[in-house]
Amino acid sequence: MSEAQARHSVFDGVSAAARAFVERDHQLFIGGEWVAARGGETLSVYEPASGECMCEVPAGQGGDVDRAVNAAREAFEGGEWSRARPVERERLLLRLADAIEANADELAEIESLDQGKSVGMARNLDLTMAVDFVRYMAGWATKIDGRTVEPSVPYLPDQQFTGWTRKEPVGVVGAIVPWNFPILMAVWKVVPAIATGCTVVLKPAEETPLSALRLAELAASVGLPAGVFNVVTGDGPGAGAALSGHPGIDKVAFTGSTEVGKLIGKAAMDNMTRVSLELGGKSPVIVLDDMDPQAAAAGAAQAIFLNHGQVCTAGSRLYVPNREYDAVVEGLAGIAGGMRLGSGRDPEAQMGPLVSKAQQERVAAYIDSGRQQGARVAAGGGCPDRGFFVEPTILADANHQMRVVREEIFGPVLTVMPYQDLDEVARLANDTPYGLGASIWSNDLARVHRLIPKIRAGTVWVNCHNVLDPALPLGGFKQSGIGRELGREVVDLYTETKTVLMSI
Ligand code: NAP
Ligand code: MG
Numbered sequence: 001m002s003e004a005q006a007r008h009s010v011f012d013g014v015s016a017a018a019r020a021f022v023e024r025d026h027q028l029f030i031g032g033e034w035v036a037a038r039g040g041e042t043l044s045v046y047e048p049a050s051g052e053c054m055c056e057v058p059a060g061q062g063g064d065v066d067r068a069v070n071a072a073r074e075a076f077e078g079g080e081w082s083r084a085r086p087v088e089r090e091r092l093l094l095r096l097a098d099a100i101e102a103n104a105d106e107l108a109e110i111e112s113l114d115q116g117k118s119v120g121m122a123r124n125l126d127l128t129m130a131v132d133f134v135r136y137m138a139g140w141a142t143k144i145d146g147r148t149v150e151p152s153v154p155y156l157p158d159q160q161f162t163g164w165t166r167k168e169p170v171g172v173v174g175a176i177v178p179w180n181f182p183i184l185m186a187v188w189k190v191v192p193a194i195a196t197g198c199t200v201v202l203k204p205a206e207e208t209p210l211s212a213l214r215l216a217e218l219a220a221s222v223g224l225p226a227g228v229f230n231v232v233t234g235d236g237p238g239a240g241a242a243l244s245g246h247p248g249i250d251k252v253a254f255t256g257s258t259e260v261g262k263l264i265g266k267a268a269m270d271n272m273t274r275v276s277l278e279l280g281g282k283s284p285v286i287v288l289d290d291m292d293p294q295a296a297a298a299g300a301a302q303a304i305f306l307n308h309g310q311v312c313t314a315g316s317r318l319y320v321p322n323r324e325y326d327a328v329v330e331g332l333a334g335i336a337g338g339m340r341l342g343s344g345r346d347p348e349a350q351m352g353p354l355v356s357k358a359q360q361e362r363v364a365a366y367i368d369s370g371r372q373q374g375a376r377v378a379a380g381g382g383c384p385d386r387g388f389f390v391e392p393t394i395l396a397d398a399n400h401q402m403r404v405v406r407e408e409i410f411g412p413v414l415t416v417m418p419y420q421d422l423d424e425v426a427r428l429a430n431d432t433p434y435g436l437g438a439s440i441w442s443n444d445l446a447r448v449h450r451l452i453p454k455i456r457a458g459t460v461w462v463n464c465h466n467v468l469d470p471a472l473p474l475g476g477f478k479q480s481g482i483g484r485e486l487g488r489e490v491v492d493l494y495t496e497t498k499t500v501l502m503s504i
Pocket of ligand 1: 176178206234237239241244261263311476480
């Protein structure tokens with residue numbers, strides 16, 4: 001196939017609007033304007049089902065980050081944004097939600113082309129959740145308040161005081177996000193920043209920069225003042241490191257791997273920049289012995305295969321009681337073996353490609369290491385020739401000495417292990433450096449309630465997995481991160497508390 005033919009087939013069935021956006025001449029969005037990157041270098045953007053290059057985006061560098069941070073600082077300290085009343089921030093965010101909703105079909109296509117996920121999933125999950133979350137945060141803009149306190153200052157008994165606290169915006173935020181849910185991860189950071197009165201510079205992942213650029217365009221179209229939301233595309237070591245270590249930002253909000261999260265945390269600490277980290281996971285799925293093995297297999301398949309396993313909370317370690325073990329593994333092998341692979345625009349496909357060649361190779365190397373360390377491949381294990389696909393894979397008879405059980409794979413690979421009793425499974429579930437999510441599958445309420453407090457994880461699901469709500473906090477115990485996004489907790493991530501004590 002010639003390059004032109006390949007490019008054409010990438011856009012088969014894609015709307016003219018989405019194609020026109022993807023193929024446009026992309027620039028950085030700084031201070032309310034589209035500007036070229038100073039260095040003039042670019043990054044190629046690939047369509048994962050074919051592996052074809054669709055377009056280029058600027059590879060922003062330190063100088064571009066400086067410019068964006070300055071624009072965000074100016075908007076934060078002067079101009080209309082610093083005087084915008086909470087109700088105006090609320091109104092702008094409600095308008096932004098409407099704009100995303102009105103363009104959700106096109107955004108879903110852009111996300112599918114860029115990330116590889118199906119258009120249907122992008123539309124129903126990523127975009128719907130993004131719109132709901134923007135509306136949820138819009139509501140918070142007018143509900144951020146402090147406390148009044150009756151002081152009893154012990155060493156000045158003859159004086160009277162009154163005291164209160166104020167929640168003030170933390171300032172200029174640097175947001176760095178990964179490629180698994182590009183627009184949703186961007187919205188989870190940019191929107192709380194706007195709701196609280198901060199300004200923000202966003203660096204999307206180099207693999208998936210497109211929806212962030214479209215989001216910036218929509219934000220400008222609803223009247224968000226210049227400099228409040230800036231986007232610098234580029235790679236991690238270039239634009240990302242320049243942003244997270246920038247002395248001009250007040251907070252860095254990061255989602256990504258634990259490894260990079262540690263680098264970001266260290267860089268932030270040098271400037272005492274506030275930092276929140278949503279990092280990796282190796283979440284356990286715990287089946288109790290009252291579950292029907294087929295229902296358990298179906299639940300576990302959903303827990304691991306959502307977004308082709310590229311989910312921070314993916315249920316990647318399955319624990320099954322000895323007695324049900326063979327039946328559950330067999331059920332899972334049937335489900336995984338029967339899944340149809342295809343592009344994000346193929347309505348019949350049940351699983352799409354991984355985001356990049358590098359990720360495909362990384363996941364394939366993990367599957368090999370599992371084999372070498374003695375796991376049994378009960379389904380999948382291979383990679384088709386074209387595109388960045390990995391077959392849905394079940395690694396049975398795994399154990400805690402194996403790398404596939406200890407390390408985050410971030411692909412459609414499930415490890416399965418038998419267990420004897422509740423104490424043993426609680427110990428195994430916690431035998432990991434991570435602590436992001438976990439699920440328990442049972443209708444035995446007493447045992448479920450006994451198990452929940454024993455699991456060291458930020459979220460415990462019962463009879464479901466990977467289900468999120470804008471009003472419920474999300475974040476990690478242990479090496480899965482610091483801080484909580486979503487829910488009322490996210491307001492704390494973007495505000496400083498100021499104490500006022502007045503002698504009266
Ligand atoms: P990653 O390599 O850590 O990258 C995440 C972001 O950080 C990307 O934008 C990346 O840029 C940037 N980056 C890389 N090196 C950097 C550096 N030295 N300084 C500053 N920024 C840098 O993670 P990923 O592989 O893209 O994403 C998968 C990971 O994200 C998984 O570990 C997953 O568990 C985690 N995740 C966590 C959550 C959560 O809520 N806890 C949600 C989603 C994903 P480039 O990619 O452009 O180089
Ligand atoms: Mg990366």
